[in-house]
Amino acid sequence: MASSSSTTASVGRPSSSHRSERPPLSTSASASAASNVNSSRSSRSSIPTSLSSSTNGIPTSRRSRSLTPSSRTRSPSPFSSSCLSNDPEPGRVRVAVRIRPRIAADLSDADYPDCVEVQPEESLCVPVCFIASFSWLFTMHTVYLIxxxxxxxxxxxxxxxxxxxxxxxxxxxxxxxxxxxxSQKRVYEVVAKSVVESVLDGYNGTVMAYGQTGTGKTYTLGRVGKDDDSKRGIMVRALEDITTNTSPTSDCVEISYLQLYMESIQDLLAPEKTNIPIVEDGRTGEVSVPGATVVKLNSMDQFVQLLHMGEANRHAANTKLNTESSRSHAILMVFIRRSVPEQEGLDISLRETEVDKKTGRPGYHVPTIRKSKLLIVDLAGSERLDKSGSEGHLREEAKFINLSLTSLGKCINALAENSPHIPTRDSKLTRLLRDSFGGSARTSLIVTIGPSSRHHAETSSTIMFGQRAMKIVNAVKLKEEFDYESLCRKLEIQVDHLTEEVDKQQKLRENYRSEMEIKLREYQNSLAEAEKSLASRSEFLEQDNASLESRMKDFVKELKSLKDHNDLMHDEIAQLEKSMKNNKLLEKENSQLAQKLKDVLDDLSQQKNYNDVMRDEVASLEMSLKLSKQQQLENSTYQKVLADTTQMYEKELADLMKQSENSHALAESAEGHLEELKKKLTDNQILMQHVQMENSGYQKTLAETTQMYEGKIASLTREINEEHARYIDAQEQLNILRKLSSGQQNSVQIEEQKEIRELKSRLQEMHQVHEATGNELQSLKKEHNDLEAEKGRLNDEIHTLRQALKVEEMRRKAAENDLVNIKKVVPESEDGFEEKRSYTKEKLNRGPSSFGQRSSIAKICEEVGLQKILSLLTCEELDVQIHAVKVVANLAAEATKRGLFMKGVWMHCSCCCSHQRIQPYSGWLLVLLPIWP
Ligand SMILES: Nc1ncnc2c1ncn2[C@@H]1O[C@H](COP(=O)(O)OP(=O)(O)OP(=O)(O)O)[C@@H](O)[C@H]1O
Structure with missing residues (x-):
């Protein structure tokens, strides 16, 4: 009935030439299926026995059938070939004939014998080519094959x-x-079960009953079997199979129940819906009735109720031929929508896990869905008005029924004859059945006939309808398509989920971004601060470096000066050493002097002895003087002189004794002083050695300290240089870091801060070292100053000692002179007196200048004695007297200062004045003395 052909048909229609002449075929696959009416769906996919295995060219099924030829119930049926791939003619409309038994209504036809009879079964093995070429043979009763x-x-x-x-x-x-x-069961299994299974597999299917009124169409299809399950018709059984083989979770089963009554589509589930339009899809040619009620099927009870409802709403009438004659074509539409497992679905090149090479986006598995439709069509029975006795409205109904059936017949004829024009649009029935005949559905037609020969013509017509229908081959097509709805739902869910995720991520990103921005700002601020502090620090460091360098220079200068000073100290020490050598020489000299002094002392002791001898001599002289006093009484002057002389000598002796004692004391003191000097010299030598040792220690320490500080200065200089280099590196790194992107600022800043911290700590350490060095330098300077002071003090002490030594030397020389003079002055005998006098004279002639400043009066007094000088005043030689006066005048002048000699001199002068010889000068002396400067 369908003029269009499917582009994706898995099974094509045969060529018209073959179809027009070819009788119905059956496949051996049906044998296996028919042999087990409860065969599972999996068995349908098994390889047909006739095709898979044969013995001696005879199919197994045939051999098995030959064993039970009369077993009708077990005989294979072409209807049973549910596996379309193994069916040589999967699209051909299968036609079965059901002969209704005689019923009560047929009592009136008792006189009419049965005109139909089922003939015994025969199985024929026919080559395909033979069947194709000699199809006419199949009209014969038997066909034998080679x-x-x-x-x-x-x-x-x-x-x-x-x-x-x-x-x-x-x-x-x-x-x-x-x-x-x-039985109803067998009819279902043979006729409808394979179609139902095909529908469950995703093919459209149609089970239609065609026949004269009252022949059992409704009985075959629509019997509910309320009281007797075995009486259940195809509709109930089909739905039972469908509900059994579908899952309410993954599959969807919906039904619509319509009737075509007088060319009006009415909804049997919603009787108010009448004249529902038929909609045809222009692209696919699919026919649908969108206005019909679609009820999702949940259970068989629900379906039975719906079926009852539909039966109740169906137009029926009591006619002569059927007490419950259906006046409409009932169409039960069962829509099955099943999701296809991935491995069974369409060949989809792109899977979820794969990536689209063109777009680069992940692939999605598009779910496939099989939307199949089962039509169970209970046609209204054709009737001859004269036989049915329909009148009035029934007659009208009968006309419409017959018209629609005629249209159907015409289409069947056209399809059977492969006519180019299929008049599907002549009636709504043919439009609704467009897919069932000549379309893509797998169709089974059950032709019901009555047994009575009374209706031979109608029966013959029905059979012929069936015969023609057998020639129709549909292009069975799997109703599988991409389930874009579920894909859309899935994608929508996914999109919602992704959107939610994206929003979440966006929020997180924004939060993170804001956090990062805050952090970045903080880091930028800290970086700026760090840069600022680093700049200031670098400036400070530069200044510090400069100051350190200047200090270093100063320090080096100071060190240089210290070195110079040290050299000077060395020189001084060398000089000291030299002076020490000189001191040693002096010591030698001192020892020589001591020896000389010893000699002098020896001389003095000899002198003492001499003095003693002299004393003895004086004593003897005194004795002799006493003796001579008596002898020299006459010469009083001589005696006087002698007495004076004696007195003078006594005095002189006393003076000499005194002088000797003084000299002895002087020698002793000189000896003590010499000892002291020696001790001092030794102490000084020890001190000098100590000083020298200390000085060498200081020098060593100074050299070590200098070396250490030179090393420290060198290391400090190195460190400063290194720090400077590091600082330059840090500055360069800082510049590089400044150039780095904000993304790296974090880590760089951390590193910078770390480096800055390190630099700071290093600088602090350097500062501490610098401070320690400064402190140490200060202490060294202080030590140096102390040393300098000590050195100065020692130098002063050495100078003082030298001065003292000089003074002592002069004293020693003076003492020696004095001793020499004393030796000279003191006469050894009477003869020596003259010598003393001449010496004194000589001395007096030379004047005071020859004695020097210190030996003017005291010296003369000490050396010559005042009495002797005064005695010279009375000397006969005028020059001597004048010199003596001069000396006495000088003595007087000297003594004037001290007021010592005036009295003595005056006394002596008065004494002299009494003397005749010095009288002329005494007045002069007395005059002179007061005016003497
Ligand atoms: N195979 C059968 N065995 C027993 N009774 C049957 C059988 N077929 C039909 N009948 C009976 O025949 C009568 C008519 O059957 P049915 O109503 O199904 O005929 P029909 O073809 O639907 O008629 P119409 O076309 O007028 O509706 C019913 O009473 C039914 O019970």
Whole structure:
């Protein structure tokens, strides 16, 4: 009925030439299916026995059938070939004939014998080519095949005998012929089950009952079997199978129940819906009735109720032929929508886990869905008005029924004859059945006939309708498509989820971004601060470096000066050493002097001895003087002089004694002083050695300290240089860091801060070292100053000692002179007195200048004695007297200062003045003395 052909049809229609002449075929696959009416769906995919295995060219099924030829219930049926891939003619409309048993209504026809008869089964193995070429042979009762032909099909067609009369009959082959005794179950399994299974597999399917009114169409299809389950019709059984083989979770089963009544589509589930339009998809040619009520099926009870509802709403009437004659075509539409497992679905090149190479986006598995439709069509029965006795409205209904059936017949004829024009638009029935005949559906037609020969013509017409329908081959097509709805739902869910995730991520990112911005700002601020502090620090460091360098220079200068000073100290020490050597020489000299002094002392002791001798001599002289006093009484002057002389000598002796004692004391003191000097010299030598040692220690320490500080200065200089280099590196790094992107600022800042911290700590350390060095330098300076002071003090002490030594030397010399003078002055005998006098004279002639400043008066007094000088005043030589006066005048002048000698001199002068010889000068002296400066 369908003029368009499917582009994706898995099974194409056969060529018209073959179709027009070819009788119905059956496949061996049906044998296996028919042998087990409860065969599972998996068995449908098994390789047909006839094709998979054969022995001696005879199919297994045939051999098995030959064993049980009379077993009708087990005979394979073409309807059972549910596996379309193994069906040689999967799209052909399967046609079965069901002969209704005689019922009560047929009592009036008792006189009419049965005109139909089911003939015994025969299985024919026919090669395909033979069948194609000699299809006419299949109208014969028996066909024998040449067994040598290897490839063949087993034809298990059923024969129906239609008696015309007692002597003639016609034979018709159908895919199945059900005898009157055929059960509802068997009819379902043979006719409808394979279609239902195909529908469950995703193909459209149609099960339609066609026949004269009252022949059992509704009984076959629509019987609910409320009281007797075995009476359940195809509709109930089909739905039972469907509900059994579908899952309410993954599959969807919906039904619509319509009736075409007088060319009006009415909803049996919603009777108010009438004249529902038919909609045809211009692209696919699909026909639908969108206005019809679609009820999702949840259970069989629900379906039974719906079926009852539909039956209740269906137009029916009581006619002569059927008490409950259906006045409409009932169409039960079962929509099945099943999700296809991935491995069974369409070949999709792109999977979820794969990536689209063009777009680069992840691939998505597009779920496939199979949307199939099962039509169970209970046609209204054709009727002859004269027989049905329909009048009035029933007549009108009958006309519409017949018209629609005629249209259907025409389409069937056209399709059977492969006519180029299929008049599907002549009636709504043919429009609704467009997919069932000539379309993509797998169709089974059950033709119901009554047994009575009274209705031979109608029966014959029905059979012929069935015969023609057998020639129709549909282009069975899997109703599988991408489930864009579920994909959309899935994608929508995914999109929602992704959107949510994106929002979440966006929020997180924004939070993170804001946090990062805050952190970045903080880091920038800290970086700026760090840069600032670093700049100031670098400036400070530069200044510090400069000051350190200047200090270093100063320090180096100071060190240089210290070095110079040290050199000077060395020189001084060398000089000291030299002076020490000189001191040693002096010591030698001192020892020589001491020796000399010893000699002097020895001389003095000799002198003392001499003095003692002299004393003895004086004593003897005194004795002799006493003796001579008596002898020299006459010469008083001489005696006086002698007395004076004696007195003078006594005095002189006393003076000499005194002088000797003084000299002795002086020698002793000189000795003590010399000892002291020696001790001092020794102490000084020890001190000098100590000082020298200390000085060498200081020098060593100074050299070590200098070396250490030079090393420290060098290391400090190195460190400063290194720090400077590091600082330059840090500055360069800082510049590089400044150039780095903000993304790296974090780590760089951390590193910078770390480095800055390190630099700071290093600088602090340097500062501490610098301070320690400064402190140490200060202490060293202080030590140096102390040393300098000590050195100065020692120098002063050395100078003082030298001065003292000089003074002592001069004293020693003076003492020596004095001793020499004393020796000279003191006469050894009477003769020596003259010598003393001459010496004194000589001395006096030379004047005071020859004595020097210190030996003017005191010296003369000490050396010569005042009495002797005064005695010279009375000397006969005028010059001597004048010199003596001068000396005395000088003495007087000297003594004037001290006021010592004036009295003595005056006394002596007065004494002299009394003397005649010095009288002329005494007045002069007395005059002179007061005016002497
Ligand atoms: N196979 C059968 N075995 C027993 N009774 C049957 C059988 N077929 C039909 N009948 C009976 O025949 C009568 C008519 O059957 P049914 O109503 O199904 O015929 P019909 O073809 O639907 O008629 P119409 O076309 O007028 O609706 C019913 O009473 C039914 O019970």
């Amino acid at each position: 067994q040598e032909v290897k490839m063949s099909f087993v034809l298990q067609l059923k024969k129906l005998k239609l008696r015309k009369n007692n002597w003639s009959a016609e034979y018709f082959r159908f895919d199945e012929v059900f005898a009157t005794s055929a």
